[in-house]
Amino acid sequence: AHLARIDAVDEKVHAFLHVDREGALAQARAVDAKRERGEKLGPLAGVPLALKDIFTTEGVPTTVGSKILEGWIPPYDATVTKRLKAADVVILGKTNMDEFAMGSSTENSAYGPTGNPWDLTRIPGGSGGGSSAALASYEAPLAIGTDTGGSIRQPAAVTGTVGVKPTYGGVSRYGMVAFSSSLDQGGPCARTVLDAALLHEAIAGHDELDSTSIDAPVPPVVEAARNGSVEGMRVGVVKQFSGEGYQAGVVQRFNESVELLRSLGATVVELDCPSFDLALSAYYLIAPSECSSNLARFDAMRYGLRVGDDGTKSAEDVTALTREAGFGDEVKRRVMLGTYALSSGYYDAYYGSAQKVRTLITRDFEKAFEQVDVIVSPTTPTTAFPIGERADDPMAMYLADLCTIPTNLAGNAAMSLPCGLAPEDGLPVGLQIIAPAMKDDRLYKVGAAVE
Numbered sequence: 504a505h506l507a508r509i510d511a512v513d514e515k516v517h518a519f520l521h522v523d524r525e526g527a528l529a530q531a532r533a534v535d536a537k538r539e540r541g542e543k544l545g546p547l548a549g550v551p552l553a554l555k556d557i558f559t560t561e562g563v564p565t566t567v568g569s570k571i572l573e574g575w576i577p578p579y580d581a582t583v584t585k586r587l588k589a590a591d592v593v594i595l596g597k598t599n600m601d602e603f604a605m606g607s608s609t610e611n612s613a614y615g616p617t618g619n620p621w622d623l624t625r626i627p628g629g630s631g632g633g634s635s636a637a638l639a640s641y642e643a644p645l646a647i648g649t650d651t652g653g654s655i656r657q658p659a660a661v662t663g664t665v666g667v668k669p670t671y672g673g674v675s676r677y678g679m680v681a682f683s684s685s686l687d688q689g690g691p692c693a694r695t696v697l698d699a700a701l702l703h704e705a706i707a708g709h710d711e712l713d714s715t716s717i718d719a720p721v722p723p724v725v726e727a728a729r730n731g732s733v734e735g736m737r738v739g740v741v742k743q744f745s746g747e748g749y750q751a752g753v754v755q756r757f758n759e760s761v762e763l764l765r766s767l768g769a770t771v772v773e774l775d776c777p778s779f780d781l782a783l784s785a786y787y788l789i790a791p792s793e794c795s796s797n798l799a800r801f802d803a804m805r806y807g808l809r810v811g812d813d814g815t816k817s818a819e820d821v822t823a824l825t826r827e828a829g830f831g832d833e834v835k836r837r838v839m840l841g842t843y844a845l846s847s848g849y850y851d852a853y854y855g856s857a858q859k860v861r862t863l864i865t866r867d868f869e870k871a872f873e874q875v876d877v878i879v880s881p882t883t884p885t886t887a888f889p890i891g892e893r894a895d896d897p898m899a900m901y902l903a904d905l906c907t908i909p910t911n912l913a914g915n916a917a918m919s920l921p922c923g924l925a926p927e928d929g930l931p932v933g934l935q936i937i938a939p940a941m942k943d944d945r946l947y948k949v950g951a952a953v954e
């Protein structure tokens with residue numbers, strides 16, 4: 504049924520870069536066979552899922568939305584892919600994304616944009632716009648995203664779906680193509696809080712193949728999602744997540760959510776986190792710096808595309824020609840920014856300062872969580888904007904990440920879930936819930952109470 508739905512709508516939506524029809528049917532048949540033999544089935548047996556094209560899949564193309572990996576077939580599965588298979592999930596295919604997960608609209612994909620199912624002329628968010636669009640268009644009931652600076656939560660917000668960035672280290676990064684390694688985090692996307700929790704539990708947990716993977720039990724997310732409540736909880740509202748640039752309808756729906764929390768028994772506490780104002784600047788130094796180092800491996804020798812290899816040119820020339828042809832503008836912009844920020848003589852002024860700001864943001868969160876159990880905010884300052892509107896203005900694009908980025912810098916957990924439609928444009932608004940590191944279950948407890 505989901506493959507038929509993809510056939511019917513994906514030409515218009517373009518959520519998928521690759522539909523693995525054969526693989527999906529084979530997985531589904533394998534689940535049926537197991538059931539017939541009376542074998543124990545995985546926790547998500549037979550449930551179809553859309554996988555962001557940043558996770559390696561053995562024998563199935565993985566492009567990260569880039570021309571530079573066109574034609575590359577990974578010889579191994581990411582840990583997330585492995586765990587999905589172990590849960591008996593049926594992987595439908597790989598979803599569209601901004602190239603190397605750099606963007607907030609999916610317009611930076613080398614393979615063309617994805618439409619928002621609510622209005623195909625608008626963006627589905629980014630970088631994981633393919634995954635969020637697949638959910639909102641009912642092409643898949645579950646999806647996987649990655650969140651380096653909001654790429655699970657912002658797409659969830661603008662498509663009226665649920666997305667969770669687990670605590671950093673909660674889900675393995677092994678086989679997830681690296682963008683900014685100290686920020687990158689895979690996580691679940693779904694249409695309900697409970698669905699997200701079931702998927703969260705299936706992919707999370709320690710992995711010795713990822714050196715930053717947390718070796719501790721997975722927080723009880725499913726139990727929390729089944730027992731939604733905010734009775735007696737302290738909920739923080741941060742001053743810095745408001746003001747100029749926030750759309751009226753977003754603010755209205757957010758204020759109504761705060762009232763709902765109060766009426767359900769929560770105490771609302773106003774918080775001041777002054778360093779959050781610097782989060783965007785720090786992120787756009789740290790993320791490009793780490794990407795300039797991570798993307799050095801795309802040298803035309805190891806993977807995918809190779810341009811100009813006619814026997815007359817040096818290896819350096821082939822590398823340069825391949826990168827020129829294989830990387831898009833945003834990727835080049837970030838590699839240049841990052842290389843500059845890390846260069847000798849500038850390191851302390853840029854990367855070093857950004858890391859200090861990161862520490863201040865972490866401390867602001869620590870102080871906040873002495874007073875409250877969770878923080879809430881709008882997920883994004885505006886609803887989905889039209890395709891093309893911010894494409895030539897990187898600064899306007901970066902503003903979409905205003906509320907999501909502090910969490911990535913501090914490494915704690917956050918969820919976006921729908922909280923109504925903005926009256927002025929009828930488009931979905933996202934409510935963000937933020938919890939301390941390893942308290943991911945609180946997101947689900949609160950999310951299930953207000954869903």
Ligand code: GLN
Nearest residue numbers: 604605606651652653654
């Ligand atoms: N918009 C952010 C960026 O462009 C988000 C990236 C992400 O979370 N992958 O860097």
